[in-house]
Amino acid sequence: MKSGEHGYTLAETVTGLLVLGLVLSFAVPTFLELKAKELEQLSKVEAMSLLQERAEKMSVRLPFSGQGKEKRKSRLLPRQSYQLVWRGSFPKPDLYQIEVEVQWRDQSGKQRRMSVKTHRFRPLR
Structure with a gap:
């Protein structure tokens, strides 16, 4: 560039755009992959929370014999x-099982599944 001129030359502008394109070609797929992993982890955390909530509700209402379904x-x-x-x-008279x-x-x-099984001891009176 000559002295007294302002701005960038065509070669400098094209080089800058090429570098920017190269950086974006790596950054965008990586960002999308991280976003997908974040959503997957978020759904797993929420599923685990629902499992824990239902198991705690069932253990408070002892004895609960039977089964149920719910869509949330x-x-x-x-x-x-x-x-x-x-x-x-009740797999045994003094043992309560929650699944x-x-x-x-x-x-x-993709179909995902998570489960929890717990046992509570209830002494016979």
């Missing part, structure tokens, strides 16, 4: 819903 909408993710299935039983399972479809449409 996500509080965090739009268009996401969870199917909860639970069962309470809770949650199922959902993730953002890619």
Whole structure:
């Protein structure tokens, strides 16, 4: 550039745009992958919260013998819903078993499942 002129030359502008394009070609896919992982982790955390909530409700209402189903909408993710299935039983007279399972479809449409099983001891009177 000659002295007294202002601005950038065509070569400098094209070089800058090429560098910017190269950086974006790596940054955008990485960002999208991180966003997908974040949504997956968020749905897992919410599913675990629903499992824990249902198991605690069942353990408070001892004895609960039977089973049930419930469909819950996500509080965090739009268009996401969870199917909860639970069962309470007495495998032995003094042992109470709680089983809770949650199922959902993730953002890619894949079926996901998480479950928890717990036991409570109830001494015979």
